Amino acid sequence: MFWNKQRLGIDLGTANTIIYIEKKGIALREPSIVAKQIETGEIVAFGKEAEQLVGRTSDKYEIIRPMRDGVIANFELTKQMLSHYIKQAVHRSISRPEVVICVPSNISKVERRAMIDAIKDLGISRAMIIEEPFAAALGADLSISEPRGKMVVDIGGGTTDVATISYGEVVDNITTRAGGNRMNEAIQAFVRENYQLAIGYGEAEALKIEIGNAKFTEYDKNDKMVVKGRNIATGVPDERIIYAKVVSEALDEVISMIVTSIKQVLEVTKPELSVDIMESGIVLSGGGALLKRLPERLYDEIGIPVHLSKIPLDSVAIGAGKMLKELNKQGKEHERRSR
Known part of the structure; x- marks a missing residue:
């Protein structure tokens, strides 16, 4: 009992x-x-x-x-x-x-x-x-009860939540359907269109984790992965070598949606809180936050330091x-x- x-x-x-x-x-x-x-x-x-x-x-x-x-x-x-x-x-x-x-x-x-x-x-x-x-802010050990503005971007499977928090309350926020699932779907669509290969959701997830990145560099140009799927033209099983640059291009639209959401929240954030966020930076959480070099990409686009929470997924x-x-x-x- x-x-x-x-x-x-x-x-x-x-x-x-x-x-x-x-x-x-x-x-x-x-x-x-x-x-x-x-x-x-x-x-x-x-x-x-x-x-x-x-x-x-x-x-x-x-x-x-x-x-x-x-x-x-x-x-x-x-x-x-x-x-x-x-x-x-x-x-x-x-x-x-x-x-x-x-x-x-x-x-x-x-x-x-x-x-x-x-x-x-x-x-x-x-x-x-x-x-x-x-x-997510609590889980990242942010001092959210303070009279100072904090910004959290939680990138889950279905949605990305962007919020400013102060005095223990959500002040401004936006939710967009630009999470990890949409990233996988973008990879599936890109591989289908450019390689005439239909791949499963799991293969797209593997591509994202293994060679996906938010900010492609010359150091990534040789990163590649063999994926298996169905040849659209013949209908039979087939495989292709997919390079990191291709995956990065596929992910770009989804990352841009997240960037836009962050900017929209910052536009309506009170100046006093904006100053706090500039000083403390933006905190990323959620499984989607684990995408390679995402903090660097967001910093380049927004100009505010971006930090990954200690255990993003949890x-x-x-x-x-x-x-x-x-x-x-x-x-x-x-x-x-x-x-």
């Missing part, structure tokens, strides 16, 4: 779900993917296990991402996936845990309510929603975990705003 109250911080993202357990730290990191048998509707796999089936399953199975652009696209599958991950993270049955969960800063009240309903349907006793850039979940300490004090106010 489980008697103590379990408290969890959850980054329920488009690409990955990360769970933080109070006093223990990160307990789970899994892709936000579900595999379902089409004929029966039965769920056959979650996360990494389901990811292995992507592009390799017959027509009997369907691969579903229940989260889209940071919000719930499939309510029932999101609940099942989250229930599975919570049980997997705590390794035992739990009794009405308390949860802090993160969402993009621009979601509607209806989407916020859907998120709370999804997790409360799992038997969770209390749920508090916080905005992803706020959580910053939001860690920040949610830190908010667990504030659950009793701030929970009622956050729940009121979420209605």
Whole structure:
């Protein structure tokens, strides 16, 4: 029997779900993917296990991402996936845990309510929603309660959140659909158009990680990778050598969208806060922030120092975990705003 109250911080993202357990730290990191048998509707796999089936399953199975652009696209599958991950993270049955969960800063009240309903349907006793850039700032150990402006750019799978924070609140923010997934899709489209090769999502992800970069230099010109896919002209399996310059060109449009969003937030930021941001710089978090030389590219475009948070992939979940300490004090106010 489980008697103590379990408290969890959850980054329920488009690409990955990360769970933080109070006093223990990160307990789970899994892709936000579900595999379902089409004929029966039965769920056959979650996360990494389901990811292995992507592009390799017959027509009997369907691969579903229940989260889209940071919000719930499939309510029932999101609940099942989250229930599975919570049980997997705590390794035992739990009794009405308390949860802090993160969402993009621009979601509607209806989407916020859907998120709370999804997790409360799992038997969770209390749920508090916080905005992803706020959580990312906490997870990056920024002193956000100070009367000084901070800027956080959280590049997730589905969205990029840009926000200025001061006095413990988000002051100005923009969310754009320019996350890691869009980068992968841009690589797929570029390889298809220029090499007549259709490649899978996993191959595009591998290209991004292995030879992708935000600021191509002469030192990268020999970086290359062999990718396999389907020849569009012949319809048969084929492979091509892809160079880093090609991947960089494919990523350029998505990076430009992120740059534009940062500039848009800076344009509406109060002068006093802008001075603070110039001094302290911009902090990057999220899995997309790991793209090679992204801080340097953003500095070149914007002229403000850009720093990578200590653990970019986990910053939001860690920040949610830190908010667990504030659950009793701030929970009622956050729940009121979420209605």
